Amino acid sequence: MARSDVDSRGRPVVVVTGTGVLTSLGNGKQDNWRELTAGHSGIRRISRFPVAGLRTTIAGTIDFVPVDELSAPALSQRLAEFVIDEAVDEAAIGSSGDFPGPMFLALPPVEMEWPQRLALAAASGANETVTYDDLLRAAGTGRFARYHERFLFGSVAENLAVRFGTKGSPVATSTACASGATAIQLGVEAIRRGECEAALVIGTDASVNPESLIRFSLLSALSTRNDPPEAAARPFSKDRDGFVMAEGAGALVLESLAHARARGANIIGVIEGCGEMADGFHRTRSSPDGKPITACMQHALDDAGLTPDAIGYINAHGTGTPENDKMEWVGASAVFGERAASIPISSNKSMIGHTLTAAGAVEAIFTLLSLRHGRLPPTINYDTPDPTLPVDCVPNVARDAQVAHAISNSFGFGGQNVCLVVGTP
Amino acid sequence: MASPRDAMITGIGLVSCLGDGVDAHWASLMREGGCQPVVDHTSFAPWPVHPMTALELDRQIPRRGDQRQMEAWQRIGTYAAGLALDSAGMKGNADLLSRMDMIVAAGGGERDYAVDTAILSALPSAADPGAYLNEHLLSDLRPTLFLAQLSNLLAGNISIVHGVVGSSRTFMGEESAGTDAVRIACARIAAGQGDLFLVGGSYNAQRADVLLHYEMGRLLWKQPFAGVWHRQVQSGGMILGSVGCFLVIESREHAATRGAANLAHIAAIATDRSRRRPGEATAIATHQFDAMRQHLDPSHAAVISGASGAPAATMEEAEFLRDLRLPVRATASAFGHSLEPSFPANLAIAAISLANRRLFPPLEASELETPMAAELRQVLVTSWGHWRGEALAVVEAA
Numbered sequence: 001m002a003r004s005d006v007d008s009r010g011r012p013v014v015v016v017t018g019t020g021v022l023t024s025l026g027n028g029k030q031d032n033w034r035e036l037t038a039g040h041s042g043i044r045r046i047s048r049f050p051v052a053g054l055r056t057t058i059a060g061t062i063d064f065v066p067v068d069e070l071s072a073p074a075l076s077q078r079l080a081e082f083v084i085d086e087a088v089d090e091a092a093i094g095s096s097g098d099f100p101g102p103m104f105l106a107l108p109p110v111e112m113e114w115p116q117r118l119a120l121a122a123a124s125g126a127n128e129t130v131t132y133d134d135l136l137r138a139a140g141t142g143r144f145a146r147y148h149e150r151f152l153f154g155s156v157a158e159n160l161a162v163r164f165g166t167k168g169s170p171v172a173t174s175t176a177c178a179s180g181a182t183a184i185q186l187g188v189e190a191i192r193r194g195e196c197e198a199a200l201v202i203g204t205d206a207s208v209n210p211e212s213l214i215r216f217s218l219l220s221a222l223s224t225r226n227d228p229p230e231a232a233a234r235p236f237s238k239d240r241d242g243f244v245m246a247e248g249a250g251a252l253v254l255e256s257l258a259h260a261r262a263r264g265a266n267i268i269g270v271i272e273g274c275g276e277m278a279d280g281f282h283r284t285r286s287s288p289d290g291k292p293i294t295a296c297m298q299h300a301l302d303d304a305g306l307t308p309d310a311i312g313y314i315n316a317h318g319t320g321t322p323e324n325d326k327m328e329w330v331g332a333s334a335v336f337g338e339r340a341a342s343i344p345i346s347s348n349k350s351m352i353g354h355t356l357t358a359a360g361a362v363e364a365i366f367t368l369l370s371l372r373h374g375r376l377p378p379t380i381n382y383d384t385p386d387p388t389l390p391v392d393c394v395p396n397v398a399r400d401a402q403v404a405h406a407i408s409n410s411f412g413f414g415g416q417n418v419c420l421v422v423g424t425p
Numbered sequence: 426m427a428s429p430r431d432a433m434i435t436g437i438g439l440v441s442c443l444g445d446g447v448d449a450h451w452a453s454l455m456r457e458g459g460c461q462p463v464v465d466h467t468s469f470a471p472w473p474v475h476p477m478t479a480l481e482l483d484r485q486i487p488r489r490g491d492q493r494q495m496e497a498w499q500r501i502g503t504y505a506a507g508l509a510l511d512s513a514g515m516k517g518n519a520d521l522l523s524r525m526d527m528i529v530a531a532g533g534g535e536r537d538y539a540v541d542t543a544i545l546s547a548l549p550s551a552a553d554p555g556a557y558l559n560e561h562l563l564s565d566l567r568p569t570l571f572l573a574q575l576s577n578l579l580a581g582n583i584s585i586v587h588g589v590v591g592s593s594r595t596f597m598g599e600e601s602a603g604t605d606a607v608r609i610a611c612a613r614i615a616a617g618q619g620d621l622f623l624v625g626g627s628y629n630a631q632r633a634d635v636l637l638h639y640e641m642g643r644l645l646w647k648q649p650f651a652g653v654w655h656r657q658v659q660s661g662g663m664i665l666g667s668v669g670c671f672l673v674i675e676s677r678e679h680a681a682t683r684g685a686a687n688l689a690h691i692a693a694i695a696t697d698r699s700r701r702r703p704g705e706a707t708a709i710a711t712h713q714f715d716a717m718r719q720h721l722d723p724s725h726a727a728v729i730s731g732a733s734g735a736p737a738a739t740m741e742e743a744e745f746l747r748d749l750r751l752p753v754r755a756t757a758s759a760f761g762h763s764l765e766p767s768f769p770a771n772l773a774i775a776a777i778s779l780a781n782r783r784l785f786p787p788l789e790a791s792e793l794e795t796p797m798a799a800e801l802r803q804v805l806v807t808s809w810g811h812w813r814g815e816a817l818a819v820v821e822a823a
Contacts, residue, residue, distance in 0.1 A: 050555025053563060107597065109533045109576040112638070114544075114558060120637075121545045130545040132538060132633035139640040148642030149812070153532055153576075154598030158813050161698060169696040169814060171605050172597045174531075174576045182594055186609070193616035210555075214562045215571035278527070278593035280584040283494065283572050292590065413572065414581025416593060 003270070003425070005258040008305045011192040015425065017265040018091025018253035019365045020083030023352040024060035024246055028086055033369055036377045037398040041230030041351050043244050049210050056222040058229040059208045060246025060353030069150075073110050075206035077156045079249035079358075080105070084164055084202060091253035091265060093198060094165070101198035103166035104186040105157045106179035108207045108357045112151045120144060156204075166200055176412030177317070178276075179203060180250065180360025181420055185274040187254045197259035203361025204249035213245055219284060221321060231381050233354075235318035235347035236325050236393045238386040243319040246353025250361035267425040269368040272405065273304025279415035286327040292417050293331030293409075300407060300419035301335070308336050311343060311421075312403035313376055315367040316393075317411045318347025319354055328409060329389045344401060346394040350380045360410040364420055367408045371424050374402050429678035432611040432691040433823060436513025436673030438505040438625070439773045441760035442475040442666060446508060449478075451777050454759065454785035462759050464650045464664070465631070471647045472640075474630045475666030475761035480504055486586055496534040496573040497667075499582050502627030502766075505669030506583045509623065513673035514685060516587070521683070524591040526619045527580055528610055530602035530626035530765035531595050534574030536634045540565045579627060589623055600731065601814035602626065603768040604696045608816070610674050611694050620679040625671030626766035639663060644735045644811060652758035652789025653734045654743060661736025663811060666761015670770040687823035689776035692803075693717045694818040706738060706815050707745050710807070713817040714749070717805075720819065723751060725802035727784045729771045730755040733762040735811035742809045743793060751805065752797040758788040768808040768816060775804035775820040782822070 007013050021028070024042025025035040035042070042060045048070075051057040067078045094100045117135070123143065124134035138144065149155050157170035175182040180203025187199035216222050223232040223242035234240040260267055277299060279292035286293060301308060317328055333340045348366050349355075355362050370376050379393040405423045410416075439446065442463035443453040454460050465476045482500055485507030486492050492500060510516045515525075544561050551557035572578050577595040584590050596602040603626055610622040629635075639645050646662030656662055680687055695713040699705035728746060732739045732755045746753050756771055763770065778784055784801045787794035801822075808816040 050553070050559065052553065052556035053559040055563075109574075109597065111533055111574075112634075117541065117545060118548065122549070128546060129542070131542050132637065135545075135637050136633065136640055139637050140643070142643050144641040145643065148638060148644070151638060152599060152812060154601055154810075154813055157598060158698065162700060169601050169605055169608075169698050169816075170598075171609070172602070174595045174597055175580075175593065176575070176577050186594075189613065189616075189618055193612060193618060195612065210558055211562055211566075214559070214566065217563070218566060218568035219571065276592040278580075278584045278590040280588050280590050283578065283581055283585065412577070413575065414577045414593070415584045415590070416577065416581075 003257060013257040014188045014191045014254050014271045015257045015260050016252050016268045016271065016368055017255050017260050018087040019268060019368065020086025020251040021362055021365050022079050022082050023248035023355065023362060024062060025352055027082060036351055036366065037375055039378050039380045039396060039398065041380060043229045043232055043353050045229055055217055055224045056213060057226045058232055058244060060244060061208045062206060062247040071113050071150065072108055072207040072209060073150060073156050076107060076204045077159055079206055080160055080202050080204040083249045083251035087251040087253050093253055098165040099200050101166065101196040101200060102168045102190060103157065103161055103170040103200045104183040105170060105172045106183040106203035106357050106361060107156055107172045107174060108205050109174055110151055110153050112147060113209060116147050175416040176414050177356055178360055178410035178412040178416040178418040179357040180362065181410040181418035183361060184252065184271060184364055184420060185418060188271050188274055191254060191256050198253060198255045201254055201361065202251045203358035205355050205357035206247045208245050208247055216245060233320050233350045234381040235320040235350050235379050236386060236389050236391050237382055238384045240320045240322060240325060242321050243349065244353035246355045248352060248355035248358045248362050250358055250365045252361065252365065269371055270423045270425060271420060272423045273300045273421035275300030275303055275419045277417050279417060284413050285323060290327055290330035290334060293327055294334040296417035297331060297335045297407065297419045300421045304421040306405060306421060310405045311407055313370060313406040314343055314345035315363050315406060315408040316345050316347045317409040318349050320349060324411065325389060329391060341390045342392055344376050344392050344394050346377055346379045348377060360418060364408045364422065367406050367422050371403050371406060374400055376401050427677060429676060430615045431677040432614045432674050433677050433680050433687045434672050434689045434691065434776045435675050435680050435685045435687055436509040437688060437773045437776060438508030438512060438671045439770060440478060440480060440501060440505050441668045442478055443760050444478050445480060447777055451781065459786060460759050460788055466649065469636055472636050472645050473650050473664050475664065476631055477501060477667035491586055494569055494573065495582055498534055498627050498629040499573060499579050501629060501667065501669035502579045503582045503586050505625065505627060506623060506671040507587055509671035509673050510587055519588060521621060522588040525589050525621045525623055526592045527583060527589050527623045528606040529580040529595045530606045531576040531579050531597060532765055533576050535632045537566065537570055538633060599764045600767055600808050600810035603765045604808050604814060604816035607769060608694045608696045611691050614676045620676045622674045623671055624674055625769040627669035628667060628763040628766055630665035630667045630761060635665065646734060653732050653739060653755040654791040654793060655789055656734050657736065657740050661734060661739055663734040663762045666763050668760060668763035668766050668770050670766045670773050672769055672772060689779045689823050690821045692819045692821045696816040698813050699815065706741055706809055709815045710745050710817060717819050721803060725799055726805065727751055727797055727801060728753040728805045728807060729775045731767050731771050731808040733757060733811040738809045738811060746793055752784055752795045753793040754788055771806045772818065772820060775806050779804060779820060779822040
């Protein structure tokens with residue numbers, strides 16, 4: 001039976017008509033899907049900067065995309081450009097540089113980085129002791145005006161809005177590692193309230209640099225299993241010891257079903273529901289009872305008008321930290337009861353690492369592809385099951401499965417929890 | 426005509442150089458002889474900044490452990506959020522807080538200056554600069570500094586300290602983060618996608634690293650204090666101010682059901698962007714104004730302007746405002762420009778003025794800032810970002 005243009009609550013149904021993805025596995029859906037379902041890892045030894053003295057020396061960096069004057073916002077913007085091109089091309093919507101709707105962008109927080117700071121210090125001419133007064137003096141020469149623009153929180157979204165011709169004020173959001181899912185939720189809400197017929201949603205993150213890596217390292221969040229790099233990310237394994245930082249981007253063209261049908265667009269999948277629930281327990285840890293994660297998944301199911309029975313696959317947040325995987329299981333157990341152990345729940349992060357701000361968008365796309373192709377990507381490196389987490393994590397080898405509805409989880413520092421329900425057209 | 430889905434301001438938390446809370450701000454703006462902005466000319470000379478008033482943090486952030494986990498911008502914001510919840514009569518109401526949606530407009534936290542300067546001084550002569558950087562960041566950065574800097578951790582701290590957990594979203598993008606946070610909250614209320622919102626942000630201007638950022642763009646005023654419009658006679662420039670502002674915005678019917686007092690009504694709001702070629706921002710603002718003007722009664726209306734002082738945008742906005750022929754007040758002349766919370770703070774000032782049914786006296790001698798004797802019933806609030814983003818709202822007496 002064909003879907004109605006509106007859902008059970010009378011809201012416009014929101015569909016996906018184009019996607020683009022770029023990870024350490026490659027540029028584009030085709031390469032990514034092939035590598036992901038082959039169980040290959042994109043994690044490598046870091047070559048971008050010296051790793052001497054670091055506890056973690058591996059990451060899923062994007063080293064095949066050149067960018068002028070490398071910085072996290074510069075590369076994040078470049079990755080976004082690639083995935084938007086792919087998504088808009090697939091959706092065949094609007095015309096070049098004229099996207100007919102608003103933009104919601106998940107972006108890592110922006111600040112000036114060490115190469116720029118050192119350039120200012122060098123330009124200041126200060127000997128021996130360099131202070132911020134010296135940097136300020138160098139700044140006043142006007143030679144660094146491009147840094148003002150580059151390191152504004154708003155400039156990546158602005159530049160993308162100019163290039164792709166999105167409408168209105170572009171919204172850049174950060175909900176830590178849930179950002180990509182938040183961006184999707186913002187787009188879904190805008191279409192549901194009739195503000196627009198289409199929205200461009202992006203998650204992008206290219207912040208593997210010494211200070212970002214060290215910040216996560218100081219919180220003991222990263223795997224230190226450096227050798228071999230591809231074996232480090234071990235979600236749901238007993239010997240998991242942290243996540244692996246990674247870069248990547250994903251873009252989705254969202255549209256109302258009515259609009260997509262009217263223009264004869266190819267519909268890839270449906271964003272059926274979004275749920276969120278913040279956790280006030282701790283800055284980096286979940287409530288021990290798992291209630292916010294549980295409520296988040298339940299809210300998403302309620303929003304989709306589905307019961308837990310309808311869900312056939314869970315694309316896990318699955319970072320591979322001891323804490324996350326345990327709490328995600330606690331949440332899934334509460335929502336799905338006895339079925340929790342038999343629903344396939346796999347972690348893309350075992351292969352692409354944790355793409356942080358981009359993860360929610362990248363993994364929503366992989367979830368859509370899983371439904372579309374009837375094939376579930378595996379959780380690799382699953383050699384030593386954790387007996388306290390009796391999950392079916394699709395161990396090591398992809399599996400064929402026809403699934404109508406799946407959920408994609410995203411959790412982040414600061415008590416951020418977002419869950420998406422996606423379905424077949 | 427009143428609608429149950431109208432977006433009402435039912436709580437305000439505002440802190441700046443003018444004081445702690447709504448009453449302190451109103452008293453300062455109404456001061457006999459004119460508002461006296463507090464300006465620190467010495468700490469960051471030659472750049473004047475508006476410093477945050479002394480806050481009794483324990484009143485809103487009772488646990489010292491929480492205070493220690495935050496940088497100043499987070500403490501300012503968490504404090505202001507607590508004031509807003511108090512003002513809305515919601516503090517500690519777990520039922521309401523558990524379904525309250527939060528949208529925070531955030532930048533990021535400050536650097537550890539001692540670590541930065543030590544590395545900048547020694548790295549160029551280090552035998553292995555890369556290894557030196559790694560070693561010193563690993564050993565010298567405080568592990569908790571990351572979370573104290575991270576953009577979404579202002580929201581995270583508000584969840585922890587005040588229990589606001591219905592949802593938590595952080596927008597980034599200087600002034601536009603603040604305008605879009607309010608716009609989306611109002612749109613969600615109108616569409617029934619939420620009833621109760623906490624919206625706002627905070628800014629700590631007393632930081633060498635933010636001065637550095639805007640000095641790179643050569644956008645700062647480097648002379649003794651002058652009002653926003655007066656600065657344009659010379660080269661223009663921003664004076665940054667430390668500000669925290671949160672608003673409780675809720676549907677009219679939700680406020681009525683729980684017996685909350687309405688402070689003001691956000692009757693219209695629009696946000697947009699342009700590349701800022703000459704006249705583009707004016708074209709957007711004119712389009713926004715034209716969509717709202719039919720509901721405006723000019724004899725009882727005024728403008729609260731978010732003009733930053735940054736030259737091009739401020740001069741173009743002045744021309745736009747001149748044509749409106751309404752009394753204007755640019756609050757950056759009173760408590761500085763504060764990027765993300767600037768627009769929420771100006772909505773707060775509009776709401777305070779409307780609640781008092783009068784506009785406060787001019788903040789500087791300017792042809793735009795004319796006195797207003799008539800009763801104040803409507804306020805246009807502008808936000809032209811220092812670099813990008815144009816927004817306009819109409820706030821009405823409740």
